[in-house]
Amino acid sequence: MFRFQKLSLTVVFASVLAACGGADSNKDEITSSSNSNPISSTSSLQSSSTASSQSVVEQPQEFEFDPVVALAINAGGEEITGTDGIRYAADAYFSEGNTYSTEGAIDLTDNDALYQSERWNAGNLLYEIPMANGIYDITLKFAEVFHDTAGARAFDIALEGTAVTTGLDLVAQVGPLAAHDIQYHGVEVSDGTLTIELTGTLDNPKISAIVVYREPNGGDIYRQQCLGCHGNEKGEAAITGGALTASECRACSSLDNLASFIDIAMPATKASWCKGQCSIDVANYILDNFAGFNGIPEEAPVEQVPLAGDIAACEQGEDAAFGGLRRLTRVEYQNLVSQLFNDTNDYTGNFGKDGKLGNFNINVEVPISGLQTDQYMEVGATVAQSAAANLNRWAPCTSEDVNCVNDIIDNVVSRAYRRPLTSDDRARLLAIFQDSAGGFETALATMLQAVLSSPYFLYHLEFGTDQHLPSGVVPLSSHEIAARLSFFLWRSAPDAALLSAAQANQLQTPAQIESQARRMLQDPRAKVAVGRFHLEWLKLAYPEAGAANEAEAIAAIEDTVRTVTELTYADNGDFKDLFSVSYGFLNDVTKDLYSVTGSATALGSNGFDKYALAPIQRGGILSRAGFLSFNTPPSGRGKFVREQLLCGVIPLPPADFIPEAPEGDPNSPPRERWAEHVTNPACGGCHRLMDPLGFGFDHYDDHGQWRSMVGTWPVDATGEIVETTDIDGLFDGHVELQQILSTSVDTQACYAVQWFRFAIGRQPGLKDSCALAEINQIASNENYNIREVMIAITQSDAFRFRRAEPAQ
DSSP: OOOOBOOTTHHHHHHHHHHTTSOOTTSSSOOOOSSSOOOOOOOSOEEEEEOTTSOSOOSOOSSOOOOEEEEEEETTSOOEEOTTSOEEEESOSBSSOEEEEOOSOOBTOSOHHHHSEEEEOSSEEEEEEEOOSEEEEEEEEEEOOSOOSTTSOEEEEEETTEEEEEEEOHHHHHOTTBEEEEEEEEEEEOSSEEEEEEEEEESOOEESEEEEEEOOOHHHHHHHHTHHHHOOTTOTTOOSSOOOSTTTOTTOSSHHHHHHHHHHHOSGGGTTSSOTHHHHHHHHHHHHHSTTSTTOOOOSOOOOOOTTOOGGGGGGOSOOOBOOOOBOOHHHHHHHHHHHHOOOOOOOTTSOOOOEETTEEOBOOOOOOHHHHHHHHHHHHHHHHHHHHOGGGTOSOOOOSHHHHHHHIIIIIHHHHTSOOOHHHHHHHHHHHHHOSSOHHHHHHHHHHHHHTSHHHHBOOOOOOSOOOTTSEEEOOHHHHHHHHHHHHTSSOOOHHHHHHHHTTOOSSHHHHHHHHHHHHTSHHHHHHHHHHHHHHTTOOOOOTTOTTHHHHHHHHHHHHHHHHHHHHTSOOBGGGGGTOOEEEEOHHHHHHHTOOSOOSEEEETTEEEEEOOHHHHOSGGGSHHHHHHSOTTHHHHHHIIIIISOOOOOOOOTTOOOOOOOOOTTSOHHHHHHHHHHSHHHHHHHTTTHHHHGGGTTBOTTOOBOSEETTEEOOOEEEEOSOSSOOEEEEHHHHHHHHHHTOHHHHHHHHHHHHHHHHSSOOOGGGHHHHHHHHHHHHHTTTBHHHHHHHHHTSHHHHEEESSOOO
16 A cells, blocks of 8 residues: 655654654654645535646635645656655556656746656556545646647546546647646545546647545544644543543533534634534544444543642652643744844734643644644744844854854754754754855845744754653753743743753752752743733733723733732742732722722832732732633633632533523522522533632622622622532632632642643643652642742652653
């Protein structure tokens, strides 16, 4: 059988992903492109003719998906990788015939070599290609390299015994020595062989190349859009969202239920992308191939890691769970550009939204879309051009010669890659510079674009040292530890001091790492990271410019971010203080919202000054407009408490779920109307875990404004906590709820888990039991002081080691 190949811009990424335990372009499996045009989802036989410089397919699609190359043949020629990035196999699968080649230039293509060779045969030319049964899109490529007049050659084409093109005269169509492609959509193979027959009507039939695309099936779509989060068919390497095996998947009770859920909510970062037949195909693939379904045995459900870890696990030695690949977020990308090129322009505005790990912006999806790849290339070119034109702004030298280029490679590219460069790295980059057409500035920009488009820049790549421990983990190198520290604490690349420590291999012991972490926490960039952690954790997001609520949202966010930063640094605060802090940083908008009339206790910046607040109304960060306006009452607020403070799990809603407030009796108190959520059997399983928690914040409306009445009814802010380790029971109002939450072992351990996610970029796994236990032990000894929790993360096995493959 043939080997499936990747397309175009994925070539650069493939070898790096393979080395990191990701996609392996050499395996005999179907892999999808990161940058090619979607193929038709139609099943009827169609054809369209284009010049080869145009897209393979240009027509409306039911869903967007990068096509799968099943086979590409260079008819009459050697194996070749075309300028389209496709690897064309040497001439094969024909019955009989002859070859002809020319060295003449070919018009209408930048892929001359592909059209300069051909296979022809007297009378008829037959290809019989072994092909799995299914629906395919086929592109046949031609160029007339022998005749130069119309009417000298014409031939018919049949696919699977069906005539699809008659009297093809290439010179009449596009002229001599010109490329001409014909695409045929929805060709069905049902007997294991794809048959292509060309029959001459004037002179002999001929062909230059054949490309066979297979229409994407549920497995292709799963591998591209779902694998990075949900893991494989055995449930291994599930990073976020959980495994989809029978024992783990709550939405997999039936095909209809699973397809409906995919249709509505998946993928998480672009909900409703896979609808209709797409969602059915993916659901069928899961239910046909995953452990526990369709008679496939499932191993015992994976044991869940205890929230606070298990200190007994430390007896097994150093260990860590598998983490997979992680890509730069928009903030990280922009910070790197600013740090490398002293360029504060924001180039990430058109990037796609970051992925989510919990509430945090962390790109754990390995596959990227063709659009995102294009954006990286385009933005990389823009940044590179600006940098090349402004050497005096950032470069270690300004002389326009090769010595300066070498200085840039050694001093700047190594920081971009966050590791020492190899001789091959240097040679490759210098060759790009030297081979580039144009002057010094253009050549340097080309080289810098290559750097900014490299996986070594765009991904957090970690390989570890050569020391393999019995548990299956390897220690990270000092440079990899340096990168982890800097992206955790600064969301940017290491500074000179950290690089110096890495170069001296002085980031291998916990004490060495702690020393650097404490130094870095004093840097203003760490204060920004503390603010960002709490902003993302609380589900806050700055609005688009010109949004209707722009002023209110910015004021609410600034109050929260400035308050937690002041609490963390000026007050040396701990976890409990988050739930009782009674000051805020307000501008005129939040002063009015909070009904504050007194004078500021300290001046701030940009119109946000420090004010004392009444604890009964505004004590704790959960009583601020940030949390209250970005989490809807009461279910959204209760859901946050359950999932983000208690690290609990809310079961998935029914597949046909439409979020809406319960109607109930309009003449009854609001609480009685919301009680429908809890008592309704279809809803109660979820809402009993969150609504009673959200009721504690009922003194606040959707904007976070304090109220005593809801319509004509007095506010009822009583609620109940259930299914926790140590705080089950009744409460009255947000003050009591926050006080109870601040003392719980569940919320303290969950806070550590949230920092774990933010720092390491993955979910804790069973192999992290020791790490979580030691993090909580250190944090508990320091009363869960916020900065000490951050330090504790850096001391853990999970931070210092990596597992190359999922644990068996």
